[in-house]
Amino acid sequence: xxxxxxxxxxxxxxxxxxxxxxxxxxxxxxxxxxxxxxxxxxxxxxxxxxxxxxxxxxxxxxxxxxxxxxxxxxxxxxxxxxxxxxxxxxxxxxxxxxxxxxxxxxxxxxxxxxxxxxxxxxxxxxxxxxxxxxxxxxxxxxxxxxxxxxxxxxxxxxxxxxxxxxxxxxxxxxxxxxxxxxxxxxxxxxxxxxxxxxxxxxxxxxxxxxxxxxxxxxxxxxxxxxxxxxxxxxxxxxxxxxxxxxxxxxxxxxxxxxxxxxxxxxxxxxxxxxxxxxxxxxxxxxxxxxxxxxxxxxxxxxxxxxxxxxxxxxxxxxxxxxxxxxxxxxxxxxxxxxxxxxxxxxxxxxxxxxxxxxxxxxxxxxxxxxxxxxxxxxxxxxxxx
Numbered sequence: 239x240x241x242x243x244x245x246x247x248x249x250x251x252x253x254x255x256x257x258x259x260x261x262x263x264x265x266x267x268x269x270x271x272x273x274x275x276x277x278x279x280x281x282x283x284x285x286x287x288x289x290x291x292x293x294x295x296x297x298x299x300x301x302x303x304x305x306x307x308x309x310x311x312x313x314x315x316x317x318x319x320x321x322x323x324x325x326x327x328x329x330x331x332x333x334x335x336x337x338x339x340x341x342x343x344x345x346x347x348x349x350x351x352x353x354x355x356x357x358x359x360x361x362x363x364x365x366x367x368x369x370x371x372x373x374x375x376x377x378x379x380x381x382x383x384x385x386x387x388x389x390x391x392x393x394x395x396x397x398x399x400x401x402x403x404x405x406x407x408x409x410x411x412x413x414x415x416x417x418x419x420x421x422x423x424x425x426x427x428x429x430x431x432x433x434x435x436x437x438x439x440x441x442x443x444x445x446x447x448x449x450x451x452x453x454x455x456x457x458x459x460x461x462x463x464x465x466x467x468x469x470x471x472x473x474x475x476x477x478x479x480x481x482x483x484x485x486x487x488x489x490x491x492x493x494x495x496x497x498x499x500x501x502x503x504x505x506x507x508x509x510x511x512x513x514x515x516x517x518x519x520x521x522x523x524x525x526x527x528x529x530x531x532x533x534x535x536x537x538x539x540x541x542x543x544x545x546x547x548x549x550x551x552x553x554x555x556x557x558x559x560x561x562x563x564x565x566x567x568x569x570x571x572x573x574x575x576x577x578x579x580x581x582x583x584x585x586x587x588x589x590x591x592x593x594x595x596x597x598x599x600x601x602x603x604x605x606x607x608x609x610x611x612x613x614x615x616x617x618x619x620x621x622x623x
Contacts (some may be wrong), residue, residue: 239413240307241321242329245311245383249330250304252375254297257281280334280371289442292435299428299598300337307423308379313414316476328552334372336425338365344429363468438520441619457601459532459581468535475526477592482520486559490515493525494564494588495598499548505603506548506570511589511615513559521615525567526591528605530584537582538606546611554614571608579605587617 251524256279263274311329316322342362344405352360455461481487492514498507509527513519545551549568557565586595604610 239253239309239313239417241383242312243305243417244386245329245379246305246308246333246397247311248379249308249333249372249376250301252378253280253300253304253334256371256375262461264351278335278371278374279594280368288470289435290436292431292438295431296428296435299424300433302335302420303424305427306334306417306424307336307559309416309417310421312383318378321383323377323380323384325378325600326383328374330379331372334368334376336421337366337428338387340428341432343367348433409605428554439532442574445559454533455576455601457576457581457603458578459576459583460578462532466533466535468533469533470587471530471536471597472595474594475588478590480592481590484518484520485520485572486511486513486519486589488588488596490517490519491521491559491589493596495585495587495596495600497601498602500573501548501574504547504570505573505583506546507602509567509572509587510531510564511559511567512564514559516561518558518560519557520558521565521589523554523590524612524614526588526593526595527569527610527612528586528595529582529602530586530597532548532578532583533580534584537580537604539604540607540609541580542611542612543607543614545613547572549611549613552615552616554582555616557615567615568613569610570605570612571610574603574605576603576605581605593616 256277258281260274260277260279260622263270263277306330311332312321312326315325315329341364345361345364346358348358349361353360471620473560490513493513494510494512496510498505500506509525511521512524524543527541531537531540543551548570557564582600582602584596585600585602587597
């Protein structure tokens with residue numbers, strides 16, 4: 239039995255070497271990926287793939303079934319304890335068949351309810367693969383077992399002399415039963431673990447697809463990239479001249495940003511500055527405008543003060559806002575394709591450069607390099623004016 243366990247360990251090592259090597263070569267790509275197709279692998283059915291925990295469980299059960307199965311079969315195929323090369327090779331083939339047949343039966347019973355007998359049969363195929371692999375390499379553990387020179391004999395072998403102690407049959411029987419139990423339990427548990435791993439992998443894939451769809455931009459812009467380089471949008475733009483006394487500031491006003499308007503090939507968005515205090519304030523000039531992309535970075539946009547197709551710029555002029563009064567400004571730009579692009583996904587605006595910006599989530603076809611035209615604050619909405 240001990241030699242059988244050693245031979246089974248060799249078979250298990252070969253299983254993983256021949257199974258993982260093609261996978262590593264495929265990952266390397268190029269000519270090495272082509273070379274991987276020439277290496278016989280017994281592990282193409284249900285042993286790779288996420289989640290990692292289930293893959294580890296499947297392969298641990300596979301190793302246990304191989305080692306214990308080879309030891310039991312090699313012992314049963316050698317009556318009298320005289321191990322032969324042919325018995326070892328056959329034990330390797332039957333052990334590999336045990337793994338493949340176990341996986342095939344699991345697939346069959348899982349899919350027969352959905353696809354019927356014929357469809358379920360189509361999901362099988364592990365057994366021929368594992369048997370063919372064992373035919374090619376199963377002679378190696380048989381040869382290793384034949385050449386063992388450990389100075390120890392099979393537990394079933396008789397003593398060399400008359401003074402030798404009689405075989406301890408009860409011990410041999412107990413160890414053999416234990417190895418048989420390990421082989422049977424591992425073979426039975428293997429298809430359940432493989433199917434549970436497959437179900438967990440499918441659930442993980444569905445979750446990833448759902449997350450990707452949720453994160454996908456409805457207009458086809460590039461998805462968010464947490465590793466993208468860029469600068470965050472400043473909360474305050476560099477200030478020009480300080481505001482005069484009684485000016486409209488972030489402390490006594492708020493800005494409203496309704497949805498953008500559209501004309502053929504052109505876009506426009508109105509900003510409204512509302513005096514929320516109980517005292518008048520004065521505004522004069524142009525609003526401060528900036529955009530953030532889907533990664534939260536400052537979008538490279540040129541802001542030009544002046545008219546656009548969507549609005550005429552009345553020019554800067556001092557305007558006094560009584561409590562509750564509002565003025566408007568219009569941002570205009572030409573339509574762009576955002577497919578695969580960074581695009582404006584947040585709008586940042588303030589009453590003037592140097593004031594604290596307010597921000598809104600938006601979905602605008604403004605991409606890097608776009609020029610937006612901003613009118614001055616004006617008592618009326620100048621769209622179309």
